[in-house]
Amino acid sequence: xxxxxxxxxxxxxxxxxxxxxxxxxxxxxxxxxxxxxxxxxxxxxxxxxxxxxxxxxxxxxxxxxxxxxxxxxxxxxxxxxxxxxxxxxxxxxxxxxxxxxxxxxxxxxxxxxxxxxxxxxxxxxxxxxxxxxxxxxxxxxxxxxxxxxxxxxxxxxxxxxxxxxxxxxxxxxxxxxxxxxxxxxxxxxxxxxxxxxxxxxxxxxxxxxxxxxxxxxxxxxxxxxxxxxxxxxxxxxx
Numbered sequence: 001x002x003x004x005x006x007x008x009x010x011x012x013x014x015x016x017x018x019x020x021x022x023x024x025x026x027x028x029x030x031x032x033x034x035x036x037x038x039x040x041x042x043x044x045x046x047x048x049x050x051x052x053x054x055x056x057x058x059x060x061x062x063x064x065x066x067x068x069x070x071x072x073x074x075x076x077x078x079x080x081x082x083x084x085x086x087x088x089x090x091x092x093x094x095x096x097x098x099x100x101x102x103x104x105x106x107x108x109x110x111x112x113x114x115x116x117x118x119x120x121x122x123x124x125x126x127x128x129x130x131x132x133x134x135x136x137x138x139x140x141x142x143x144x145x146x147x148x149x150x151x152x153x154x155x156x157x158x159x160x161x162x163x164x165x166x167x168x169x170x171x172x173x174x175x176x177x178x179x180x181x182x183x184x185x186x187x188x189x190x191x192x193x194x195x196x197x198x199x200x201x202x203x204x205x206x207x208x209x210x211x212x213x214x215x216x217x218x219x220x221x222x223x224x225x226x227x228x229x230x231x232x233x234x235x236x237x238x
Contacts, residue, residue, distance in 0.1 A: 001019055001033060001034070001035050001036070001082045001083075001084060001090075001143075002036045002038060002069065002072035002073055002076060002081060002082065002083050002084075003015065003035070003036065003037045003038065003050075003055070003072070003083075003084055003085070003086050004038045004040055004060075004065055004068035004069045004071075004072065004083070004085070004086065005037050005038065005039055005040060005042065005046050005050070005068070005086035006039075006040040006041070006042055006046070006068070006086075006233065006234060007042045007043065007044045007046060008042070008044075008046050008049075008086035008087060009042075009044045009045040009046050009048075009049045011086055011087035011088075011195065011197075012037070012046060012049050012050060012053075012086050013049060013053065014089050015084065015086060015087070015088055015089050015090070016035070016049075016050070016053040016055060017053075017089075018089035018090045018091075018092075018193075019033070019035055019090060020053075021092050022090050022091065022092050022093070022094045022095050023035075023095065025092050025093060025095070025096070026095040026096055026099075027096055027099075028095070028099065032078075033078075033095055034056065034076060034077060034078050035053075035054070035055040035056065036055065036056045036057075036058055036072040036075065036076060037050035037055045037056070037057050037058070037072070037086075038058050038060050038068040038069065038071040038072035039057055039058065039059050039060065040060050040061075040062075040063065040065070040067070040068035040071075041059075041060065041061045041062075041063060046086075047059070056075075058071050058072055058075055059071075060072075062159070063234060064159050064162065064165075065157075065163075065165060065166075065233060066156075066157035066158055066159040066161060066165040067157075067159050069083055069156070069157045069165075070156040070157050070159060073148075073151050073156055073157075074156070076148055078148060079147060079148060080098060080099070080102055080145060080146070080147060080148065081145065081146060081147075081148045081151050082094075082098060082143050082144065082145040083143070083144045083145070084142070084143045084144075084192060085195070087195035087197060088114070088142070088192050088193055088194065088195055089192065089193040090112075090143055090190075090192050090193075091112065091189075091190035091191060091192060093189075093190050094112065094143060094190045094192075097112075097187045097189060097190040098110070098112075098143070098145050098187070098190075101145075101185055101187060102145070102146075102147060105182070106182060106183070106185070107177070107182055107183060107184065107185040108146060108147075108150060108173050108174065108176055108177025108180070108182040108183065108184065109144070109145060109146035109150065109170055109173040109174075109177070109184055109185075110144075110145055110146075110184060110185040110186060110187060111139070111140035111141060111142055111143065111144055111145075111170075111184070111185075111186050111187070112140070112142035112143040112186070112187045112188070112190050112191050112192050113134075113140045113141065113142045113186055113187070113188050113191045113192070114141055114142040114191055114192050114193065114194030115191045115192075115193060115194060116194045116196055117193055117194060117195060117196055118196050120199075120204050121204075122199075122203075122204030122205045123196070123199065123204055126204075126205075126207045126208075129207075130207075134186075138170075138174070138183065138184040138185075138186070139167060139170045139171070139184065140186050141166075141194070142191060142192035142194070143190075143192050144166070144169075144170070146173055150173060150176060150177075153176060154169070154172040154173055154176055155172075156169070157169045163232075163233075170184060198232070202232075210232075
């Protein structure tokens with residue numbers, strides 16, 4: 001389990017505790033699940049908190065979310081690599097569900113999806129807006145997983161992008177799997193907990209503001225808005 005983390009000392013214990021529960025429930029045994037925290041140049045106690053929970057800490061100084069994910073992925077030793085944001089929490093049966101999906105041979109990669117930790121009218125509208133895209137593309141969020149060899153085959157996450165790397169990565173995996181008759185899958189029975197702190201900070205309607213930036217990037221083919229990346233991910237009140 002790979003956790004990209006920037007200043008996550010507040011939320012990381014919740015995630016690591018949930019991983020411990022899922023590891024204890026895994027039929028392959030707790031020792032079979034490696035936990036890696038890719039500390040993305042944090043200036044708080046993220047690394048200390050991770051180490052205290054028994055996680056392997058990898059320092060990643062390049063300020064790119066893609067670089068943090070790759071930093072963890074490149075040192076992973078397991079057959080399957082899983083990625084989850086540091087402010088999340090995972091379902092107790094996550095690892096068995098992922099193991100079953102991958103070992104079926106039908107899927108090149110997959111997602112668990114998320115259940116948001118709180119509800120509001122704006123969040124409901126946002127969810128309803130997102131789900132058609134999930135069904136059309138097969139791309140979701142939550143725990144993202146694939147074989148380590150396939151992670152390496154597509155080059156991991158695209159570090160040239162400041163954002164949307166989490167869309168490009170599964171698209172690359174989907175192309176890889178298509179040649180082998182494999183597809184993407186979703187595991188809604190083991191949804192992760194989705195943190196709403198971005199909505200708490202920027203407002204419950206802010207997703208529509210983000211869509212405007214995404215549309216602009218699609219038109220201009222510019223995925224390198226440093227101000228957006230810094231404001232939204234690295235200067236978000238953490």
